[in-house]
Amino acid sequence: MSPDSSLLTVGVPKETSAQERRVAVVPADVRSLKKAGFEVLVEPNAGFGAGFPDAHYVQQGARIAADRAELAAAEIIVHVRAAAADPQQPFAVGERLRENQILIALCDPLSDPRPIAALAERRVTTFALELLPRITRAQSMDVLSSMATVAGYKAVLLAAEESPRMFPMMMTAAGTLTPAKVFVVGAGVAGLQAIATARRLGAIVYAYDVRPAAREQIQSVGGKPVDFGLESAEGQGGYARAMDADFYQRQQAAMAKVVAESDVVITTAAVPGKRAPLLISNDMLSGMSPGSVVVDLAAERGGNCEATRPGETIDFHGITVLGPVNLPATVAHHASQMFSRNVTAFLGLLKKSLPQLDTQDEIVRDTLVTRDGQVVNAQIRERLATPVS
Numbered sequence: 001m002s003p004d005s006s007l008l009t010v011g012v013p014k015e016t017s018a019q020e021r022r023v024a025v026v027p028a029d030v031r032s033l034k035k036a037g038f039e040v041l042v043e044p045n046a047g048f049g050a051g052f053p054d055a056h057y058v059q060q061g062a063r064i065a066a067d068r069a070e071l072a073a074a075e076i077i078v079h080v081r082a083a084a085a086d087p088q089q090p091f092a093v094g095e096r097l098r099e100n101q102i103l104i105a106l107c108d109p110l111s112d113p114r115p116i117a118a119l120a121e122r123r124v125t126t127f128a129l130e131l132l133p134r135i136t137r138a139q140s141m142d143v144l145s146s147m148a149t150v151a152g153y154k155a156v157l158l159a160a161e162e163s164p165r166m167f168p169m170m171m172t173a174a175g176t177l178t179p180a181k182v183f184v185v186g187a188g189v190a191g192l193q194a195i196a197t198a199r200r201l202g203a204i205v206y207a208y209d210v211r212p213a214a215r216e217q218i219q220s221v222g223g224k225p226v227d228f229g230l231e232s233a234e235g236q237g238g239y240a241r242a243m244d245a246d247f248y249q250r251q252q253a254a255m256a257k258v259v260a261e262s263d264v265v266i267t268t269a270a271v272p273g274k275r276a277p278l279l280i281s282n283d284m285l286s287g288m289s290p291g292s293v294v295v296d297l298a299a300e301r302g303g304n305c306e307a308t309r310p311g312e313t314i315d316f317h318g319i320t321v322l323g324p325v326n327l328p329a330t331v332a333h334h335a336s337q338m339f340s341r342n343v344t345a346f347l348g349l350l351k352k353s354l355p356q357l358d359t360q361d362e363i364v365r366d367t368l369v370t371r372d373g374q375v376v377n378a379q380i381r382e383r384l385a386t387p388v389s
């Protein structure tokens with residue numbers, strides 16, 4: 001508890017996973033949090049991996065705890081990854097929390113709801129940031145968009161690193177080099193950032209999305225939309241909806257030629273709450289030239305590419321297929337900066353709603369997943385009632 005009893009303490013732990021270099025709050029946001037009525041208590045070295053030493057937090061008015069155990073005094077704990085969002089150790093964060101503590105984190109509650117049930121049992125109040133409604137008022141809190149921006153950028157760098165080609169056109173005394181052809185499948189937040197990044201490197205970028213609205217957005221970042229003559233698969237809230245096997249077969253057939261002609265394919269297609277659609281079959285891969293590269297950003301959600309192995313880079317008859325996981329952690333400084341800004345905005349809203357949580361507010365209601373020993377989100381309760389496959 002903070003010395004001034006009207007202030008709430010926000011605890012900033014070091015992330016529990018060894019590969020996770022991000023931190024949930026960066027020094028630059030400590031002052032805003034204090035202005036909003038929070039004290040900030042930081043576990044030693046919490047920001048070190050992202051390039052934020054303890055001294056910078058202290059300069060901005062945060063306190064460094066003696067150790068992790070001291071964070072038990074904080075009313076609120078903000079993590080980057082907790083529950084199923086940290087698949088290697090989904091129960092680790094919960095085991096360190098105490099009754100009535102508030103947890104704010106990415107929790108991936110729909111892929112595995114069991115860690116959420118464990119948080120409820122411990123009587124922790126949990127907010128899962130994936131469940132933020134995509135409304136204008138919540139844009140400043142939209143962690144998924146921030147992390148997708150980072151992932152889209154980094155995917156292009158991984159592809160450029162693996163590719164035996166340079167991306168820009170070059171006219172040199174040793175002849176003219178043609179620009180790389182990049183095809184981006186799925187033009188949501190990550191896809192649009194991938195298009196913009198590949199364009200900055202000088203590639204020619206084609207892109208496709210099942211939502212007709214994406215066409216204009218692709219053009220606005222310098223990409224060339226490809227039209228396969230398929231029907232729209234736009235669903236609720238501007239997201240794609242799941243289609244039947246026949247649609248995906250027709251999509252694969254239509255895309256095969258563009259895939260074969262591309263030096264790099266970056267796939268980002270996702271349907272909320274579902275396995276990622278399978279869009280690039282092994283047959284389609286076989287049509288690509290040796291040395292081509294596929295980066296499958298949907299690897300963690302089942303993959304858009306049949307050959308993808310999450311967390312691995314494989315050689316498929318001369319085609320390199322990358323299935324990166326947790327890419328934002330590899331750009332930890334800026335990913336933390338964005339996450340922290342989002343979470344600071346969320347805490348600002350939450351402060352107005354405490355101590356009684358105002359579940360009339362759509363943002364509070366949608367993100368709240370456990371409270372008073374119960375899982376309070378209907379979709380998660382439903383998932384808990386069905387066995388995890």
Ligand code: NAD
Nearest residue numbers: 134135145186187188189190209210211238240268269270
């Ligand atoms: P996402 O991660 O759920 O999916 C990525 C993309 O894959 C989407 O554009 C989707 O249409 C596409 N896709 C799905 N199936 C496909 C298929 N078979 N073939 C090709 N593409 C396929 O999406 P996202 O990046 O989170 O964004 C989804 C939408 O939400 C976009 O319209 C985005 O602009 C919008 N958005 C709105 C806000 C807001 O606050 N208003 C914030 C972020 C995103």
